[in-house]
Structures are given as structure tokens and as C-alpha cells.
Amino acid sequence: MASLRDLGLSEYEARAYRSLLNTGPTTAKELSRASDVPMGRIYDVLNSIEQYNLVRSQTASRPKKYVAVEPSTALDRLLEDKKRELEEKADQYESIVDDLADELDAAEPVEEQFWTAAVGPEETKDLLLERLAAADRDIVMVSSHPSPQWDMQAASEEINAQLEDALDRGVSIDLLMTREMVGSMSEEVGRRYRETLQQRDDFDVRTNDDITGSFNIIDGVEVCIQVPNPLSSGEAFAMIDLKDPEFAANVHEEFVPRWDEAESLEF
Structure with a gap:
């Protein structure tokens, strides 16, 4: 069940605010009785929720009286406070990530053959996105x-x-894609390619039906290969990611003549 504590109030602060909604304008002493907040704590609690702008005080009265701000206004204020805290936290984390990225990127990469695999649609897509994000120089x-x-x-x-x-x-x-692959893309995807990729100088797309399989070469040293389902040739089963400069060079050598023969494509 949702609680005012979820929005940052302490147990005593939540009790005091809820009690003020029921009592209407009241003194600290009366509120202490109504809310079961100890008299020794009630003034600190009232000062705190007043700083949250959840209560208003009538300083001219003797003794001083307090009244609760309407719940909708109070909740909006608590929500805004929480959003502000989260934004500040996000900024801190982004700064930490930037610092760590510079530090970790400075480490020398390990030039050793390595492979991994992902099975299933979400897993294969996630692996592909991860490896694309790791590219530093070029992607085929x-x-x-x-x-x-x-x-x-x-x-x-x-x-x-x-x-x-x-x-x-x-x-x-x-x-490089086949016409079948191009035809499978929706108009919305084509529009995004036209608007965001096609005009970029370092992006080139071509078609050639003389290709089989699907793969990606990352920085000339790593190959992501889509593995077809043995029971359904048109369906992907898994993806293998192999970091091996020699193998990547061999794959690229097979790619080049098909790329040279391919036709430029405009969506």
C-alpha cells in the first residue's frame, strides 16, 4: 500500500500531516495528542513538514496554529522534490560514468581470440546492439x-x-542487403533511414541478391554471425560473436567483391 513515507516523509511527519488534515487548524500540543507524535518531537516535525511546504502556520496567534496544505498540492510538491532528487542523482551518476569511461578506455585491450553466443530473439538482438555500440572505427x-x-x-x-x-x-x-530484406522494412523504418542515416557521409547502403546469411564485421577484428534455425532456414536461431582478426579479414575479403558489384540504394 502506498505511503507518504514512499515520498520521503518520516513516520512522525506522515502522522502529523495526516492528523492535520483531520483536525484542521490546531496547535502543536493538540497535534501531538492527535497524531501520537511525542511532544518532545512535535516542533521539529512541524518545522520539517513546513519546509516541505505541506503546512502553513498562523504566527500571529498565541499559541501558534498550523493547518495542512490541501492533499493534491502537498502530493505535487513531494513529487517535484523527488523528481529533483532523482535528476540530481542522475547527473551524479552520469558524471561518474564519464569519469570511469575515460579511465577504463585507457586500458590496453586484450588481443586474444574470444567468442560468445546468444540464443533466442531478444538475446541475439541484445548481443548485436552491444557489439554495434562497441565499434570504434568501422562496421560492415x-x-x-x-x-x-x-x-x-x-x-x-x-x-x-x-x-x-x-x-x-x-x-x-x-x-549490404538483399532486395528481400529491403522489402521487409516498413515505410516508417524507411523514413527514419532517409532522415537520419542516408545523408551521412560515412554511411553507405547497397543491395546485392548474391549474398547468403547475415553477419556484421566490427572494426575489422570481430564478426557477429547470425545462425539460421536448422528446422527453418528463413529463421534465425542464434548469434555467434567471434573476435578473431584473421577470421574477420577472411570474411571481409569475401564481402568486398559483392560490395563492389552491389547497387546503391536510396530509400
């Missing part, structure tokens, strides 16, 4: 057919966003 993307288990519009939008980020980092991108 080859896609021969759509993956039926993916929501193509949602997946394309996420991939599009990663490609935009990569271009902003100075990464060049070559995208």
Missing part, C-alpha cells in the same frame, strides 16, 4: 533476409539508433 553489416522472430520495426529502430550513435563517434558504416 550484411543482411540477406529478415528474422521472423524479431519485431522488425522495433528492432530496426533500435539498430538505427545504435548506428546513429556510431556515426556520431566517427565510425563508418557499410550496409
